[in-house]
Amino acid sequence: MAEDIVLDNTLTREQQYQQLIPQIEGLLSGETNLIANLGNIAAALKSGFGFLWVGFYLVDGDELVLGPFQGPPACTRIRKGKGVCGTSWDKAETLVVNDVDAFPGHIACSSLSRSEIVVPIVRNDKVAMVLDVDSEHLNNFNATDKIYLEKICSLIQI
Ligand code: SME
Numbered sequence: 001m002a003e004d005i006v007l008d009n010t011l012t013r014e015q016q017y018q019q020l021i022p023q024i025e026g027l028l029s030g031e032t033n034l035i036a037n038l039g040n041i042a043a044a045l046k047s048g049f050g051f052l053w054v055g056f057y058l059v060d061g062d063e064l065v066l067g068p069f070q071g072p073p074a075c076t077r078i079r080k081g082k083g084v085c086g087t088s089w090d091k092a093e094t095l096v097v098n099d100v101d102a103f104p105g106h107i108a109c110s111s112l113s114r115s116e117i118v119v120p121i122v123r124n125d126k127v128a129m130v131l132d133v134d135s136e137h138l139n140n141f142n143a144t145d146k147i148y149l150e151k152i153c154s155l156i157q158i
Contacts, residue, residue, distance in 0.1 A: 002027060002040070005048045013049075017148035020048050021155075028155055037156060038129075039068035045133065045152075046070035052112055053134040057085050059127060064089060067129065074109040083107035088118035089127045094146050098139045110134065117141040121153045128158055 005023055007016045027040040038056045045054040047070075055069020057078060064078040064085055081090045083105055088095045097116045100106045106116075113134040120127045131153055135141065 005044050007048045014144045042068050042070045051133050052136045056129050058129045072110050084118045085130050088120050092120050092127050094119045096141050112136045114138045115140045119149045119153050123158045
């Protein structure tokens with residue numbers, strides 16, 4: 001049976017990531033199915049931190065297509081270079097958006113989203129997918145989230 005995700009909410013977010021990562025490693029250990037693992041990572045981040053939306057978009061030709069996620073229903077396809085996700089894919093770099101209304105071309109899947117971070121997952125020199133995390137609070141992501149979400153993404157075996 002999978003364990004419930006437990007994070008101590010008196011800790012800093014950095015300390016919470018340090019608590020979460022071994023729990024994610026436990027969820028991934030012994031399982032090679034990509035969809036199962038992406039689903040559990042999205043669930044761990046959503047239930048650990050209570051973010052509005054956590055999920056993956058997978059590269060499919062010249063588009064991203066919605067993969068495993070937790071949160072409200074979302075747009076299914078995003079073209080390369082469009083929105084925060086498509087821009088992160090195009091640049092192959094993590095984007096932290098403090099205020100989604102200030103990001104030109106931001107794609108509003110939920111009217112509640114105020115800030116966002118997108119991490120590209122690169123394999124064999126190509127972006128294979130992106131992790132997208134949305135918050136209903138402005139300025140909810142910073143360099144700490146970038147470091148730890150990139151670390152979590154590095155655990156994904158493709
Ligand atoms: N906001 C994203 C679209 C995906 S949803 O937020 C789930 C973007 O601008 O690419």
